Amino acid sequence: MTAQTYVPSLLSRAGAVSALTIAAVAGTMLAPGAASEAEAATLSVKALKVAASKKGSPYRYGATGPHRFDCSGLTLYSFKKAGKKLPRTAQAQYNKTRHVSSSSRRKGDLVFFHYGRSVYHVGIYAGRGKIWHSPKTGSLVRLERIWSKKVWYGRVK
DSSP: OOHHHHHHHHHHOOOSTEEEEEEHHHHHHTTHHHHHHHHHHEEEEEEEHHHHHHHOBBBOOOOOOSOBBBHHHHHHHHHHOOOOOSSHHHHHHHHSSEEOGGGOOOOOOEEEEETTTTHHHEEEEETTTTTEOOOOOTTBBBEEOOOOOOEEEEOOO
16 A cells, blocks of 8 residues: 555544644655654754854864864764764765755755865854854854855755
């Protein structure tokens, strides 16, 4: 029995009270992948909130938190707290994400700064052209405008 014949069959047996519940379940049966896209969005927003909660934490090369971070250490830590494991470096994180266009970017997507094909910095997109990131030695985790056109976007799967 296919999803298309299964749902009407259930509706005829269930009555009006259960119709909404069945429609919600059927929606995920008829649109595979929709639930995982929603889960990814929720995960990314959680990671964004974790990164924002680290505002003011000092930069330290190679640090992955919870009190000091380098750029990829902040993204790794934020997504780990949200429930998703990422690789350690910015380049490896880029390689692991689903690449999206700037017009498709969403809050919680990773923003990768690159020179040629090499990724050298990463932050978490916060909306309105800004990212949360841990910039460099002597600086603190902060929200900042994206300063370059040479960025790529990646969505954590």
